[in-house]
Amino acid sequence: MNQANHLHLLNSIFGHKSFRGLQERIVLHLHKGEDCLVLMPTSAGKSLCYQIPALMRDGVGIIISPLIALMKDQVDNLNEMGIKARALNSSLPFNEVLEVQRELREGKLDLLYVAPEKLANSSFFSLLKTLNIALFAIDEAHCISEWGHDFRPSYLQLGVLKDEFPEVPMIALTATADKQTRKEILDKLKIPEKNLFLSSFDRPNISYEIVEKKRPKEQLLSFLRENKGESGIIYCMSRKKVEDLALWLSEKGLKALPYHAGLDEGLRARNQNTFIKEEEVIMVATVAFGMGIDKPNVRFVAHMDLPKSLEAYYQETGRAGRDGLPSKAWMTYGLDSVVYLKKLMENSDADHGRKLVEKKKCDQLISYCESFQCRRQRLLEYFDEPFKGPCKNCDNCWTTQESVDATLWSKMALSAVFRTGESFGVHHLVSLLRGETNEKVRQFNHQNLSVFGIGKMNSSHVWKSLFRKLIAENYLSVDSEGFGALSISPKGALILKENEKVFLKIKDASKKGQTAIGSDPHKKEVDFKDDFQKKLFDDLRAFRLKLSKERGVAPYHIFIDKTLMEMADKKPQSMKDLRNLHGVGNFKLRRYGKLFVDFLSDSARLQ
DSSP states (O other): OTTOOHHHHHHHTTOOSSOOTTHHHHHHHHHTTOOEEEEOOTTSOHHHHHHHHHHHSSSEEEEEOSOHHHHHHHHHHHHHTTOOEEEESTTSOHHHHHHHHHHHHTTOOSEEEEOGGGGGOHHHHHHHHTSOEEEEEESSGGGGOTTSTTOOGGGGGGGHHHHHOTTSOEEEEESOOOHHHHHHHHHHHTOOGGGEEEOOOOOTTEEEEEEEOSSHHHHHHHHHHHTTTOEEEEEOSSHHHHHHHHHHHHHTTOOEEEEOTTSOHHHHHHHHHHHHHSSSOEEEEOTTSOTTOOOTTEEEEEESSOOSSHHHHHHHHTTSOTTSSOEEEEEEEOHHHHHHHHHHHHTOOSOHHHHHHHHHHHHHHHHHHHOOSOHHHHHHHHTTOOOOOOOSSBHHHHSEEEEEEOHHHHHHHHHHHHHTTTOOOHHHHHHHHTTOOOHHHHHTTGGGSTTTTTTTTSOHHHHHHHHHHHHHTTSEEEOTTTTOOEEEOHHHHHHHHHOOOOEEEEEEGGGSSSOSSSOOTTSOOOOOSSHHHHHHHHHHHHHHHHHHHHHTSOHHHHOOHHHHHHHHHHOOOSHHHHHTSTTOOHHHHHHHHHHHHHHHHHHHHHO
């Protein structure tokens, strides 16, 4: 395939008629032998940026990838397109390792996927020195950043590649990197700053929704029922919560599987394989799951707990809708989320400098949750990308919101904290403000305090929302020893002494034009012309699933949902017609074309 035209490769192998965004510029830049750092959102087609130049240049493309799951998925997908790709990692038996090494020496491979740890192996490094290498591609390059949310020490050694192979072009790729992380990647990989390709971070097909945590399991179940029949990922902070929630959802009749680092390795692998190769599967997981999962038709990502930063949130929600079809990012957010995350940061074992960075990232995430602003606009601003907005595809855009001057209430709340000796948590303080004479209030004689009952005008819900905001914006500090007692911070003292204003966001769900939780009239949904087209799409998915099980491949390695939607719309009746659809390259046409044309012909007769 070497020296083939990049447009010809794009169409004949990948089945695309044209490049998107910066893809073509990056492909030609790399083909010329230049290094680069590429920042593109998930689903923007980062892989094409190194796969096509590797096929155009002499030699084998060496792809450095952090996870075995990612390697296997990529290799399987490439093989389904007729590209000669293999992986070298710790999961392979010794005889297969020898086979891959032989194919490398004989020049039979187009692409080789390896873990970064492999480069520390002197014998493998010696093997590389004997090969004709087309390029190095470093995937998930943000893992090199010691300040990032996914730091992996093994990535630090990758800087030697430029010293040892100065003539081999290098491309580093990531979907998430703020300014500091970008600079760190460029410096450590010795890539000139002028060779940075920065795409838009926007994922317009994803709707963003944050709901106030009330009955989180029931809220989640309502959301899942509105997305019935779809695959998705649910993130939880703890392993126990993962297992409990997966079991609870299974008892509710949903196909939910647990995934976390503490599970038996065999069970983890089986659950991951089920998620990849079957439809309508929900993975309940810690952050141990997700990186390297290329399943394009993940229709939702839900968070039951806050991630640690906006980068983590962006990366995790970005696993939805890789195929560009409408998908959802949904998260519950409440007082306990804020308190837990703050305590986690305080109790971190990191050094002082890193703690300051973690605290700043935590505050930025909480501020995002509390914000009145369009979610997409706020998220893109974090990555220094202007967005005019409103996007009309997030909860803040859908919902009528009222900004209430809560300065007086804030003074009451802070006074309650002060009068009780900064020794109590939110629930007790709310009872005190509302004048509730319960056992704990009587135990400490707090019914005799001047602040007892001064907040009767507000419900418990309003007071908890206000305390959440005061904690989120650092007016109040949380006891990091685990008891949850609140104390007034220097910033909080400004409310009492200098009359600093505090505003509380109150959403009017009655004006939202939708059910309390779930789809919104502004959200983009997949449109079908009629019921037959929708049924044909569902039938095509079922046929693809049957075929994938027979062939032992993931359904999306055959054709992605976007291709099936085109089939349902255009109903191609010949191989030539099918070849004109998105994602149908020559190899896939030969392997699967007749099967789908025959299926569509039968469906047409049935209509």
